[in-house]
Amino acid sequence: MKRFLVAAVSLGLILTFSPSLSFGAKEKKGEAFKYEDPIGVVKIKPGQPIHIAYWFVIAGPDASLGIDTKRGVEIAIDDKGGKLLGHPIKLTGQDSGCNAEGGQAAATKLASDPTIVAAIGSNCSSEARPGAPILWKAGIPTVSPSNTAPYLTDPKRGPEYDGYLRTAHNDKVQGAVAAEFAIKKLGVKRAATIHDGSVYAEQLQAVFAETFKKLGGTITAQEAVSPTDTDMRPVLTRIATGNPEFIYYPIFIAAGGHITRQAKEIAGLEKVYLMSADGTFSPDFYKAAGEAAIGMFHSSPDFSAFAEGYKDFLAKHQKKYGEKPIAPFHAHAYDAAMMIFAAIEKVAKKGPDGTLYIGRKALRDALYATKNFKGLTGTLSCDQYGDCADPRIAVYQTTEENVKKLVMPDKPFWKPY
């Protein structure tokens, strides 16, 4: 009984004194240092890392997109010496699968981690559509290196996308370049398009079709397949009934490979021009499409127009990974990471005990306020809807050597400017 009393009394003492003690300490500190943010503040103790997360496609047929962008981010971290404001940078990530479900799952996992300051991703626009609002609800701004669908930075996109920005071009540019190329360079008059129901492909082919018609061409068919389809021969036969001279299929690697291989087998399509876009611009696509890819066209960012530092970047890439970049968006990912680092440097405040305070709303606002940022892909300036790119799109042609050695062409075949 005696021991119980002692225990109870000491417990009572602890309960009465400890809150007042800690309250007292907080108030005392609060007078000296105050950092507030309407959404929340990330506090990073001295020696603790600044946590940046990616959500990329790192498995499956489109893994080249994710691995390429992840490498871009890693090189950016190396260039910073792995440190930001005296704190180490920690990079973790989730696979987003290049579809809406994967994007939602990856974003949900990231959103549940309160230590994440900012995210880089996603790769495919279908992932960002459900994913970006989930992240922003958790106060995590995200910068995408490779989402290109116009919807994501459209004025009508809604406030749930307020935390979303991208360093990739908007497909309003890419689709128009492809249409101009078809009409002005190739001189074709009749074109067909194929999309795979993803927000990227559907909007990109729509922009292409609209521009193509405006320039005086005829669209013979706007077909759709699903990303997991393998037998494209029936749909290609249907397209052949319209006698197109040009087929534009801005889709992803697996289905794009099937279409490229099977198109030449179809009666009436032997001489048709084939063109795809940045989603399939990868050595993996050459693996999927084989020799059928020789002579076809891709629209993609113009590497020759990238800034001076790009050569350095390529050298570091070769040294670190032993190969050339495997998709078009590594430099965009590098820029996205650098943009985030710069914004963190701008808004982060150090408390008297060395703790770093980063306001989530402040960080988002700083990212949106990015102006004349010198990146690898050009000079980045974000507009009020998060479009930051300096978009210069060129058209590339695949040669026999590209397919044999599995490397992307690095010299543009045609430029609109």
Place this chain on the structure above:
Amino acid sequence: MKTSFREKLTPTDLIMWSIGGILLALIVIGSWSTLSSGKYSARHWLDFTIFGLAQGSIYALIALGYTMVYGVLRMINFAHSEVFMSGPYTAYFVAAFFHTSGLLDSHPLLSMLVVLLVSMTTSTFVAYLLERIAYRPLRTAPRLVPLITAIGASFFLQYTFRGLYGSGFQAYPVIKPLERHWEILGLRILGFQVVIIVAAAVMMMALYLFVQKTKTGKALRAVSEDKETAALMGIDVDRMISITFIIGGMAAGAAGVLYALMFKQVHFFMGFIPGIKAFTAAVLGGIGNIPGAMLGGIFLGFIESLGPSLFLDGLGIVAPYQLKDAIAFTMLVLVLIFRPTGILGERLAVKKA
């Protein structure tokens, strides 16, 4: 109660039949207006038919595995799609080796046979192990247990192969003689289509004869009729069940190589969609019935290739091939409304209620 016909109509029957009637009417109207518009020539229809036949043959070969296992064990082997994946994915490395060593170009027939053999062996081995490890210990468990085990086994195999061969995809090398095509009466036939259709027909015929004419085939049928009685007649039931899995694995391995000839890309997740389609084909044809699976597979192939153009074009639907799967599954619903046991299905109510 021996009556197999319906004694009275329930409201559910009426609703189901009217849904069936509406679907049927849509199909007839759509087909009629497509055909009368003259957008497609006879040659196009023939092309569609051949595409469908080639794709359908592959579905049929995979469907055999589902239907035979169901026939013997009354369970749906959801891991069969991974049995299908394991063969061609493993054989890819052999094919790639032949390609780099030049054997594929100098002796295409021989090297393809080796690739086929490797694929069939791998699939057979996986199917056999699956039965021994995952299903046999659960033989007497309630029916839901092996079903869930099958789903677990499916994931296990998928991620095992992902771990073994990587999460990316591989592409089969091109076999030059098969890329040729012939024009016969204005009809274009591609080399690999001939190979697929002939190979599938030969294999299905051989299987049918095996099951119908040999002693082992008779024993198999006996086990599928009634396991206990078959055991009393001196048939080794466990051995028969193993043989069922082995035959299903062989057919799946062969189907895998044919699939790789047609589509080239192989990856750890490649079995999922063909597996679901082949399962649909097996149900369409009447699950548990071997000729039914063949018929169901080919029927499904035709529907996928002809359906969107034939049914939907006439109804003015844009981009009909997006709805390919929807049409295939609608046909499944339609068949099951009018024939609940599938096209050639057995009358379950009488035999194994």
